[in-house]
Amino acid sequence: MKLIYEESIPKRRGVIPPKSGIECETLVPSSCRRAEKAPLPEVSELDVVRHYTNLSRLNYSVDTNFYPLGSCTMKYNPKVNEQVARLEGFTTLHPYLSLVPGGPEKVQGALETIYETEKKLCEITGMKAVTLQPFAGANGEFTGVMLIAAYHKDRGDSKRRRMLIPDSAHGTNPASAMMAGFEITSIPSDGKGWVDLEALKAALSDDVAGLMLTAPNTVGLFDSNVGEISRLVHEAGGLMYYDGANLNAIMGHARPGDLGFDVVHLNMHKTFSTPHGGGGPGAGAVGVKEQLVPFLPTPRVTKKADGTFEVGVADSTKSMGHIAPFFGNFCVMLKAYAYMLQLGAEGIREAAGLAVLNANYLKAKLQDTYKFPFADQICMHECVCTSEWQLEKSHVNTLDIAKMLLDRGYHAPTVYFPLIVHEAIMIEPTETESKETLDAFVDAMKEIASITETDPEACHRAPERTPIGRMDEVAAAKNMILKA
């Protein structure tokens, strides 16, 4: 398709902005004005609507296709969430109202929503307090490890410079810990995909600040040693960090707080059904146990004795300060709140159970066709297989299989992650998919496996039925054409 800039016709107008009729001169001297008007598109409103509507149709999305992208929890995003987030009583609120005298009285409904969302997340995670400020999962990780750093510092324990991170972790874990000033020690996984306990013991010492653990982990397995891991880390004086990327597997069945974790981040855009938006905005609530509460970011919403809500601004000398200017991605949180209200205690538990069932069903159906490195264990909400059998036999790799799926109307699973599985294919169906959809996907995966044997060349050519063919990514990095 053409770029919107290529559709531009000089003098063509789109939307006409409102005019006040005030004809005062502006106060900007000419030395502070731009030399020429910004060369933005000159197109009609219909040009714009048609251009972006047609562009949108080039995407696969949960609304149009099965999207079993591992680690991303591509569940259905209920439409009522969108309606709630667009209520005028929320969208028109200026955030500074929360901070000025007399302002909080004007935004009581918004403050109550924040307070209630935090309370629900406390119960789901087994934590003492939750902040909604972090903008996304990685930002939540950063907030969480900064809280751990602040906690040790406050105790005068300045030696704790190291953060332990299993080698199966998402790349954001080491990157976040690094930004928080930690040195990273990678802990290997054992043959079962769990944390290698002996390696953990060897790494623990009085300079360890904590351990960042994803549970279930990124190979979709629940590490039954979690209680022992938590005991060992605590015994060494460290804190336990829960990466909530995979909370969808266990919500309502187990709580990070009960498992021994001290701080947790959640991805509202995964577990709590807020849409991913092609990469964001997400929202990354962070929950903490009692000992970390004083360090939470400012501002905090509190409930007064008379039942009204107020906003507390950084008076605590211990608060880590602002992670977001106000309350993070507030309108995203509204969607998560609506979801939790609608599902309730039973619905949340049921969603997790069916997500796990769907993943195990796919694994059971596919394990004769693809190699599952941890076939003997019940998986959680996702299962990881590899293309090793296909690669060995006919030189068709994971990327080829991913592209073959695109041709069959499926978004590809996550590929080449986790790094500890060679040629990984990570499949997360989520609870909102039906047995018929899973069966059809299984058929497609089996058909692809058979084509890898009969016509491996076709696999390298794929995709051929998508809006565009396999892309030259090397040329993109080399030519660096990054704007029109």
Place this chain on the structure above:
Amino acid sequence: MSNYGFVPHGSEDLSEMLKTVGVGSVDDLYAAIPEKLRISKLDLPEGISEYEVLKRLSALSKRNDSGLVCFMGGGFYDHFIPAAADAIASRGEFTTCYTPYQPEVAQGTLQTMFEFQSGMCRLTGLEVSNASVYDGGSAVFEAAAMSYRVTGRKRFLVDSAINPIYRNMLESYAANMNFEFCEVPAKDGKADKEAIKAQLDNTVAAVILQNPSFFGCVDDYTDTAKAAHEAGALTVMICYPLSLAYLKTPGEMGIDIAVGDAQSLGLPLGFGGPYLGFMVTTTKLARKMPGRICGETHDKNGNRGFVLTLQAREQHIRREKATSNICSNQNLCAITATIYLALMGKEGLYEAAESSAKNAAYALQKLTSIPGVERTFQSPCFNEFAVTLPVCAGKVCEKLLAKGYAGGIPLGKSFEGMGNVLLVACTEKRTKEEIDGLAAALKEAIEEVRK
């Protein structure tokens, strides 16, 4: 069928699937979690219907006052948003997809990202934009961290007239990075160019300033950028994208990194978010930039297409050596902004910016005609200005709210000695009647506080 919604499993499906898996019940799937660590039920209310959810949230939304006439700014503005922006951006094909890691089925997202980057470059006059970071404040931190990567230096000259919350975020985010932030006191409401020049030396990584300043004042910082370069330092400018349709651009001034929040490009105020952090820089520095970047390329048949590029900077490849930990960004907000820019177009955005500034000029004239109300700074301003009141601005703000006006931001809490100062913003949405109304209400409010 479940009572709880969104799961399609009937009882027959369920038993067949359990049989296939080889377990007796869903709970059996949780055997890996030690029994004593499991729970049987959350202490939360039972679920409610979609209709009840909407009713409850509607009731909560009505406990907010959405009828206030908005003269609040501080970096977040009540601009006009054309209906088509959200109508198109909210299509399921845009909202319910993931990061475009499979470009063949994500050209919609990718091309829009490319057009976003193009629009931000055209607005700022710079060369390379990323596809968004979280918000303006985190963008300022990312720009500081990027300046450190470029220069190897850890000292920053920070103008005191930047948004005080961004200043706080900068320090919160960088708390464990051993950065040194040296505040340079502002002069007449904006960065003190002479003082900055005097403090620049070969230990400075970057000068961080804001234009228009937090107080709404504008200037030309060409000389500052030049002086910074002579000292081997970068200049980071916090910008207000809509104003760039009118104001001298960071590119024209020789600024190295433009950052800020693009809420003004079609996003509702929404009590703080989601907004849209942006970063735009020069080609020379592109590889040091954090965040996703979309690049043009072609498929194997030679058709033009778009992919995520320069990914070797990012956490999923580089882990602890990445330029940032950022993964999810604010992509959908960037899509909205792209559609907004196309709808407003070259003339429309200019008109919105110019009207905002004209309305502010009129408002300044009206408000300072009230006895005892004075312009706080003499520097030229764009669409926002500070006025010094004869009484406490916080108290006046409260009175104005009671009269239906979000009349501005009182500055006493954030700036010492500015207890009587109110920061007032106008957009193209404000009418003459509303501005006259604010002036009348302000006059009354001052009298009420005096009593």
